[in-house]
Each structure stands twice: as C-alpha cells, then as structure tokens.
Amino acid sequence: MSDTTPTAPVRRFAFAWRAGAGRVLAGAALLVTVALLPWLSRTDPALTVLRTRSAEQDPTPEALAAVREQLGLEEGPFALLGQWLGGLLRGDAGTSWVSGEPVLPELTTALGVSLTLVLGALLVTVAVAALVSARTVFLGSRRRLRHGRAGTGAAVLAALPKFLLASVLATVLGVWLGWFPSSGWDGPASMVLPALALGVPSGAMIGGLLDQSLPAAFNEPWARTWYAVGFPPGHTVRHALRRTLPGVLPQLLPTVVALVGGAVAVERVFNIPGVGRLVLDAAIAQDLPVLQAGTLTLILLGTAAGLGLRAVRHRLLGPALREGALPTLHRPPQPVPGSSRYVAGACVLVLLALVTAGLLRDPLHVDTAARLLPPSPEHPLGTDSLGRDLLARLAHGALRTAAVASAVTAVSVVLGVLLGMAARASAGLTDVVATLPAVLAGLLVTGLTGPSVLGAALAVCVVGWSPYAAQTSALLQQERASGHIAAAVALGAGRWHLLRRHLLPALVPPLLRNALLRLPTAVLVLASLGFLGLGQQPPAPEWGRLLSENQPYAELAPWTVLGPAAALVVLAVLAVTAAMVVRGDGRTSR
CATH class of the missing domain: 1.10.3720.10 (MetI-like)
Structure with a gap:
C-alpha cells in the first residue's frame, strides 16, 4: 500500500519509537533475568564461586560466609544489579567474582x-x-x-x-x-x-x-x-x-x-x-x-x-x-524436478532401514571388552567408547531426535509468525532475543526447570522464533508494498480477507522452506545443550549427544561420529527436498 500520505513520516517515527522502546525494555528484562541466574539455579552462588576459585578448598560455613560478605550476596540480586549499573555509568564494568580482576x-x-x-x-x-x-x-x-x-x-x-x-x-x-x-x-x-x-x-x-x-x-x-x-x-x-x-x-x-x-x-x-x-x-x-x-x-x-x-x-x-511498486511474492506452484522425488524417497528408505535394523538391538548394553570396535557384521556401525552398539543407539535416538527437533521448529515458526505480524510491537524484542545465544538461554531456562530434554527444547524455542519473526516482518512489508494489495483495499477488502487470501499465501511457502532448512540446525543446538549437561541426559540415545560424546574419539575411531553425522546429513537432504515440494505442486518437470 502506498506510504506517501501526509501522516507517513509520523507513522514511521512512531514505529521507530516503539521499536527503540521495545529494544530497551527487552534488553532490561534480559539483564534482570541474568542478574537473577545465581538465585534461579537453586544453588548457593557462594559455593559455586568458591569451587571455581579453588576446587581443593573445603567449603566450610566460615569460608562460604566470607565469600558472601566479600561479594555482597546478602544484599540480594537487585541491589547488586543497581550497583553494577551505577558503576557502568562511570565506565566500570565491575570486578570478576572469580579472578578478582577488572x-x-x-x-x-x-x-x-x-x-x-x-x-x-x-x-x-x-x-x-x-x-x-x-x-x-x-x-x-x-x-x-x-x-x-x-x-x-x-x-x-x-x-x-x-x-x-x-x-x-x-x-x-x-x-x-x-x-x-x-x-x-x-x-x-x-x-x-x-x-x-x-x-x-x-x-x-x-x-x-x-x-x-x-x-x-x-x-x-x-x-x-x-x-x-x-x-x-x-x-x-x-x-x-x-x-x-x-x-x-x-x-x-x-x-x-x-x-x-x-x-x-x-x-x-x-x-x-x-x-x-x-x-x-x-x-x-x-x-x-x-x-x-x-x-x-x-x-x-x-x-x-x-x-x-x-x-x-x-x-x-x-x-x-x-x-507500492513491488510485484507480489505469491507465485503459482512451480514444477518439482523428478530427481527430487527419487532423492526424497531414497532418504526415507535409508532412515527407515536404519531405524528398523537398530530397533532390534539394545542401545544401553555396555560391553567394555568391545570398546571402539570398527564396523563389522556383528556391529554394522561399530561401537562407542563404552562398547555400546552405535546402530542401536542411532536407531533408538532417531524418533526422539526427529520428534523434539520438529516440535521445537513448529513452535518457533508459530511464535515467529505471530510476533512478526505484530512488527510494531515486536521489532525491538526480535533484535534483542536474536542476540541471546542458545547456550545462555539454556542456562537461564534450566535454572528453573532443571537439566532435561524439555528444558533444552524450551531454551531453543526462547531464541528460535527470532529468525522467523524477522523473515515474516520483512516479507509482509514487501507484500504490503505490492500493487495488488492496494487494488484489493480499493475494492473494499477487509483485514481478514487480505490476510487469508493475499498475505498468508505469500508467507507460508518461504517460511516452511526456511523451517525445513533449519531443522538440522535445531538438532545440533539441542545437541550442544545436551553436551553441556543442559539437555538430554545420558545414557538416553540422541543424535546430537552421540556426536558430542564421540567427538573426542573422532581421530582414533572416526566411525563413532561418521554414523550420526551421515544420518544428520540424510535428514538435511530430506528436509531440502521436502522444501522443494513445498515450493512446487507435485508435478514433475520434463
């Protein structure tokens, strides 16, 4: 729609002001949450700091009291945050609790x-x-x-x-x-x-x-x-x-x-x-x-x-x-290459064969006499550092990995679309949340929930919606600037009609393609949280955890990581071919 009316500068200023205020509020909320982390984690901050300073020192009540007094922990998180912000205004970011250095x-x-x-x-x-x-x-x-x-x-x-x-x-x-x-x-x-x-x-x-x-x-x-x-x-x-x-x-x-x-x-x-x-x-x-x-x-x-x-x-x-001079992003379905069907079918068959063969094996059986064995008829993908069969662990972890990653991606897409469509209110929030590493989000979330697969999934959802919100906002802005939207409004189209018949058809295909392309990334982020002890706990099999726990043996026994890595690549190829189907209408090109 045209943006050349006399109130356009006012609207642009209002949008910029809301976005700026949103960034300030979201940043302040994040800093407050970080300040509460030692108390949210339900562990004594004095004990954690003391062990980090010196693991050999005995955490006696006297030693812990001395640390609390030195750090001012008795004053509470908000007093400490106020002191830190006051020092920041003077160019002083504080002193490390562990090293004692600026x-x-x-x-x-x-x-x-x-x-x-x-x-x-x-x-x-x-x-x-x-x-x-x-x-x-x-x-x-x-x-x-x-x-x-x-x-x-x-x-x-x-x-x-x-x-x-x-x-x-x-x-x-x-x-x-x-x-x-x-x-x-x-x-x-x-x-x-x-x-x-x-x-x-x-x-x-x-x-x-x-x-x-x-x-x-x-x-x-x-x-x-x-x-x-x-x-x-x-x-x-x-x-x-x-x-x-x-x-x-x-x-x-x-x-x-x-x-x-x-x-x-x-x-x-x-x-x-x-x-x-x-x-x-x-x-x-x-x-x-x-x-x-x-x-x-x-x-x-x-x-x-x-x-x-x-x-x-x-x-x-x-x-x-x-x-309002941009062409619409909504395109009629394009033919899907016939090769994509064959690639997708091959990926599905490989994953089904993997799961079927591995489900018949015990993923938790430990055989210390069979540690790091190379692939053989008895162990087609070899064994890990504890002698567990890698095929069994890969197969039993397939459904868990796919289900959690798919659920996280779906929730992130829905949140991203809803917040991206309310760009005036969420623009600043999107920028701030995009700055939060998933690992830090995992520490904040698991401080409340404890280490678990649910906590890791929630942590990824906390930050995972921001790419979809940014994409939704950008695509909506372009689509609203297209000529056919202005024509529909001139003909009396209402807001819901525009959303249902014009905006959503332009948004859904690129968003689904982006979600499918990011599905393997969700697997890896969940893996990194599990590797740090914030997600799926051992000995449960999960693809990301298999990569993380076998990564130290990659040089000595490369088969321990090749299997999970190859399965992840097959999943990624399947996601991309599915994205091509989303773009097309199922017909094969000639």
Missing part, C-alpha cells in the same frame, strides 16, 4: 578476538553463499531457470556440525598437514580454521535460502521484459539480487549473533578466548559481573547489527517499498 579489560580483549573471528567467518559465509547460488544466478541470467539448483549440496554443507567440522579441520589441516595453527589465537593464521568451521555451514544456509528465492525474481515481469529487449545479463542479475536479498538479509542477524556469542564449541575446540566462551564460562561459574557485561555487549552488538541490516534492506528496496 571485567572491562578482559571483555575488551575477548570482544576484539570475536569481532576478528566474525569478520573472517562472514567472508567465508558470503563466499560459500555465492558458490551455492552461482549456478542459479548463471542459468537465471540466460533465461534457462525454473527453480533453484543447489538444494542438496547446500543441505549437506548446512548440516555439518560446526564442532565436528572444527575438529576435522584442526586434525587434518592443523595437526597432520601443519598448514594452520590448530589451537590458540596468535595472528591472522589462527583465524583461518575457525572461520571455515563457522562460515561454511552458515554460508550454505544463507546460500540455500537465496537459491530458493532467486527463480521468482528472474521470472518477474520486469526481468522477462529486460530479457526480451536484450539487456545485458549482468544488469538483470544485479537487479534480481537487489530484489531477492532483502528477504534473505534478516536471516543474517541470527547468523552474526551465532558467530559472536554462540560459537562456544568452536572456540573450545581451537582454544579461542572469545566472547561466547567468556560468557558461557561466567554463566557456569556464576561470575555475575562478567556475565552481565558480556550479555550487555551481545545485546548492543545484536541491536547494532539489526539496525544496520534494516538500513541496508531499505536501501536495496528503494522507493518501491514506499510507493
């Missing part, structure tokens, strides 16, 4: 490391995204495109567990070949391997979304007209990317945040002193000043990234967003 120098050093790592990882992300979508761009520039082409390859890359990829890169390129440092942070060379571990899966995710969106742009009326009159292919490609990128850019925000604060596992593999590792260690040790300062840093970084991406998006769309 927080600000340590945080500044960690932030510099993380920003450098993020820069390298973003370069890798952009390069991988360009490679993933390169064939689609080439075919589209020559009018030989009907649908995206890189789905399966993107799925395999996006499904690579970051911590497992980091371990492989550190072992092969760092230890065996010696090309790059495998541990520590000492100069630009130390950035290469962690940047690859972080950037390759993220770039595949972004490139897959771009690859799915480009065909619609290349088939819009303006593109067909330019083809007919002989415009240079490069000119058409630039404008197709300009048309498509605004819908993909909101997905970069959680990616950037994940690179800054959520790369804990990669930082641990490479021993990198970044912000994510600093915040996680502070949360585990209940080092409140460090945790509060790190959380505030993540909030500010996420807010700045959100504002920057929103400005770039408005710049790309230009006046068309204001003047």
Whole structure:
C-alpha cells in the first residue's frame, strides 16, 4: 500500500519509537533475568564461586560466609544489579567474582578476538553463499531457470556440525598437514580454521535460502521484459539480487549473533578466548559481573547489527517499498524436478532401514571388552567408547531426535509468525532475543526447570522464533508494498480477507522452506545443550549427544561420529527436498 500520505513520516517515527522502546525494555528484562541466574539455579552462588576459585578448598560455613560478605550476596540480586549499573555509568564494568580482576579489560580483549573471528567467518559465509547460488544466478541470467539448483549440496554443507567440522579441520589441516595453527589465537593464521568451521555451514544456509528465492525474481515481469529487449545479463542479475536479498538479509542477524556469542564449541575446540566462551564460562561459574557485561555487549552488538541490516534492506528496496511498486511474492506452484522425488524417497528408505535394523538391538548394553570396535557384521556401525552398539543407539535416538527437533521448529515458526505480524510491537524484542545465544538461554531456562530434554527444547524455542519473526516482518512489508494489495483495499477488502487470501499465501511457502532448512540446525543446538549437561541426559540415545560424546574419539575411531553425522546429513537432504515440494505442486518437470 502506498506510504506517501501526509501522516507517513509520523507513522514511521512512531514505529521507530516503539521499536527503540521495545529494544530497551527487552534488553532490561534480559539483564534482570541474568542478574537473577545465581538465585534461579537453586544453588548457593557462594559455593559455586568458591569451587571455581579453588576446587581443593573445603567449603566450610566460615569460608562460604566470607565469600558472601566479600561479594555482597546478602544484599540480594537487585541491589547488586543497581550497583553494577551505577558503576557502568562511570565506565566500570565491575570486578570478576572469580579472578578478582577488572571485567572491562578482559571483555575488551575477548570482544576484539570475536569481532576478528566474525569478520573472517562472514567472508567465508558470503563466499560459500555465492558458490551455492552461482549456478542459479548463471542459468537465471540466460533465461534457462525454473527453480533453484543447489538444494542438496547446500543441505549437506548446512548440516555439518560446526564442532565436528572444527575438529576435522584442526586434525587434518592443523595437526597432520601443519598448514594452520590448530589451537590458540596468535595472528591472522589462527583465524583461518575457525572461520571455515563457522562460515561454511552458515554460508550454505544463507546460500540455500537465496537459491530458493532467486527463480521468482528472474521470472518477474520486469526481468522477462529486460530479457526480451536484450539487456545485458549482468544488469538483470544485479537487479534480481537487489530484489531477492532483502528477504534473505534478516536471516543474517541470527547468523552474526551465532558467530559472536554462540560459537562456544568452536572456540573450545581451537582454544579461542572469545566472547561466547567468556560468557558461557561466567554463566557456569556464576561470575555475575562478567556475565552481565558480556550479555550487555551481545545485546548492543545484536541491536547494532539489526539496525544496520534494516538500513541496508531499505536501501536495496528503494522507493518501491514506499510507493507500492513491488510485484507480489505469491507465485503459482512451480514444477518439482523428478530427481527430487527419487532423492526424497531414497532418504526415507535409508532412515527407515536404519531405524528398523537398530530397533532390534539394545542401545544401553555396555560391553567394555568391545570398546571402539570398527564396523563389522556383528556391529554394522561399530561401537562407542563404552562398547555400546552405535546402530542401536542411532536407531533408538532417531524418533526422539526427529520428534523434539520438529516440535521445537513448529513452535518457533508459530511464535515467529505471530510476533512478526505484530512488527510494531515486536521489532525491538526480535533484535534483542536474536542476540541471546542458545547456550545462555539454556542456562537461564534450566535454572528453573532443571537439566532435561524439555528444558533444552524450551531454551531453543526462547531464541528460535527470532529468525522467523524477522523473515515474516520483512516479507509482509514487501507484500504490503505490492500493487495488488492496494487494488484489493480499493475494492473494499477487509483485514481478514487480505490476510487469508493475499498475505498468508505469500508467507507460508518461504517460511516452511526456511523451517525445513533449519531443522538440522535445531538438532545440533539441542545437541550442544545436551553436551553441556543442559539437555538430554545420558545414557538416553540422541543424535546430537552421540556426536558430542564421540567427538573426542573422532581421530582414533572416526566411525563413532561418521554414523550420526551421515544420518544428520540424510535428514538435511530430506528436509531440502521436502522444501522443494513445498515450493512446487507435485508435478514433475520434463
């Protein structure tokens, strides 16, 4: 709809004011929650700090009382938060409860490391995204495109567990070949391997979304007209990317945040002193000043990234967003390649065969005499470090993994759509929640629920809705700027008619594709929480936990991680082919 009325500047100012107020309120709520973490966890903060300082010291009542008096714990969380905020206004972020050192120098050093790592990882992300979508761009520039082409390859890359990829890169390129440092942070060379571990899966995710969106742009009326009159292919490609990128850019925000604060596992593999590792260690040790300062840093970084991406998006769309000149995003169903049916069928058969064969075995039977056995007729996928059959554990964990990840994804999508449709009220909240690493959310949630699969699922839902809310808001803004919406309003269409007949048909397909592409990511996030003791507890089998608990044996017994990793890749390929079916109508192309 047109946005050129005299009240348009007023509406834009009101929206900006609400979004800013939402960011402040959401950030304040998050900081208060973090301040309450030592008390929510139902453990004595003095005991946790004392054990972190010195594990050998006897936690006598006198020693605990001395720690409480030194830290001022008797004053309560709100008094401590007020003191910390007062010091922050004077440029003092407090003193670490564990080390006794000022927080600000340590945080500044960690932030510099993380920003450098993020820069390298973003370069890798952009390069991988360009490679993933390169064939689609080439075919589209020559009018030989009907649908995206890189789905399966993107799925395999996006499904690579970051911590497992980091371990492989550190072992092969760092230890065996010696090309790059495998541990520590000492100069630009130390950035290469962690940047690859972080950037390759993220770039595949972004490139897959771009690859799915480009065909619609290349088939819009303006593109067909330019083809007919002989415009240079490069000119058409630039404008197709300009048309498509605004819908993909909101997905970069959680990616950037994940690179800054959520790369804990990669930082641990490479021993990198970044912000994510600093915040996680502070949360585990209940080092409140460090945790509060790190959380505030993540909030500010996420807010700045959100504002920057929103400005770039408005710049790309230009006046068309204001003047209602965008074509509709809703397209008639496109033919689905026949090969996609065969790939999907093969993935289903593989998973069914895996589950059927493994369900007949005991996943909890321990045989210490059969530790780390390679694949054999008796153990087709080998055994783990306790002698348990990996096929049995993989099969018994399949339904649990798929069910929890699917439920988490479904809840996140519903929440994201509802909040994204109320963008005026949730814009600031979305930016702030996107800054919260899932690991920190897991610590906050399990402080209330205790370590469990339900607590881990709730933690992922707490942060998992933000990508879908950002995507919903962006797609709605573009769709409302299309000419057919203005025509429908002029003909008397009401709000519910517009939502049911015009807006939802444009929103549902891209949101479902995004959800399917992110399904393997949900599995890995749940795995990381389980690995840290916040999710599924052993000895219950679960794919993510299988990857995490066998990761230390990847070099000695690679089959212990190859099975779960291959199953995850098969699940990702199945998700991508399902996404292609969502885009199409079930017909096969000829």
